[in-house]
Amino acid sequence: MTLLPDFIQQVEQPVYTYQYSVCTLVTRKQEYLEMLNSFIEAGFTTDICEYLVVDNSETNKMDAYQGINSFLQKAGGKYIILCHQDILLTKTSTKLLLDEQIAAMDARDANWGVLGNAGAVDRLYKRNVYKIAYPQNKIDVKGNLPQKVCSVDENFIVVKKSANVGLSTDVGGFHLYGLDICMSAGLLGYTCYVIDFLLMHKSLGNVDDNFRSTLSYLKNKYSAFVKNRYLNTTNASFYLSGSVVKRMLFETRLFRRVIKTAEELKSKLST
Incomplete structure (x- = not known):
């Protein structure tokens, strides 16, 4: 029997230090402490949960994309909760409920990577799904839950650590990272869902110039990945398109020969 050298180490299944890592960008410390206390009272105690923060109360040390990528790398929890400082867990939004929701998702779709309490369905038309509470005892509910989505709202996101997703x-x-993380998960083969986990969010969000600027950038970024084009590997070549007809046509030998002839002609004319 041939023995492997001593310096080679075998990769083992990951061992998590905590069940949950609760991660927040903090700008108002008092509001964060209220959020923190609501988590602990709901059963997210410090023996099974770690609490990670980026302290932006004095100055912006990290934006959301930088901070969350740092959280995702550093977190020792099996599940990483990314949440706003202006949420509060209620008597019903307990650790036990989240445990049950995750177990139900594992049974329904073990390939999930991201969960949220609000999001948008991947359809030709826009359709939001959510279950969320606001001050003055207002509760908004839309859609049957759980439901697969293409983006989640940023107020509360649960990420499976083993999915190894990250932000761009x-x-x-500080906007649209809920969309970006779902895009990242999707490219890695994971699914995203909105689950039934009611909590209170004090804010309705803010669609400002920064939001619109980030949206414009992301639209251009994603378009570069999904635009019609040829992709080549050392052993295969194919055409990427949402149109089955285009894929069939552009991958024929005749069409490739036409394209190759046109490129050769263009090259000769330019010299």
């Missing part, structure tokens, strides 16, 4: 490093600011 070429995007900055």
Whole structure:
């Protein structure tokens, strides 16, 4: 029997230090402490949960994309909760309920990577799904839950640590990272869902110029990945398109020969 050298180490299944890592960008410390206390009272105690923060109360040390990527790398929890400082867990939004929701998702679709309490369905037309409470005892509910989505709202996001998802490093600011993380998960083969986890969010969000600027950037960024084009590997070549007809046509030998002839002609004319 041949023995492997001593310096080679075998990769083992990951061992998590905590069940949950609760991660927040903090600008108002008092509001964060209220959120923190609501989590602990709901059963997210410090023996099974760690609490990670980026302290932006004095100055912006990190934007959302930088901070969340740092959280995702550093977190020791099996599940990473990314949440706003202006949420409060209620008597019903307990750790036990989240445990049950995750177990139900594992049974329904073990390939899930991201969960939220609000999001948008991937359809030709826009359709939001959510279950969320606001001050003055207002509760908004829309859609049957759980439901698969293409983006989640940023107020509360649960990420499976083993999915190894991350945010784009070429995007900055504090908007639309719920969309970006779902895009990242999808490209890695994971699914995203909105689940039934009612909590209170004090804010309705803010669609400002920064939001619109980030949206414009992300639209251009994603378009570069999904635009019609040829992709080549050392052993295969194919055409990427949402149109089955285009894929069939552009991958024929005749069409490829036409394209190759046109490129050769263009090259001769330019010299």
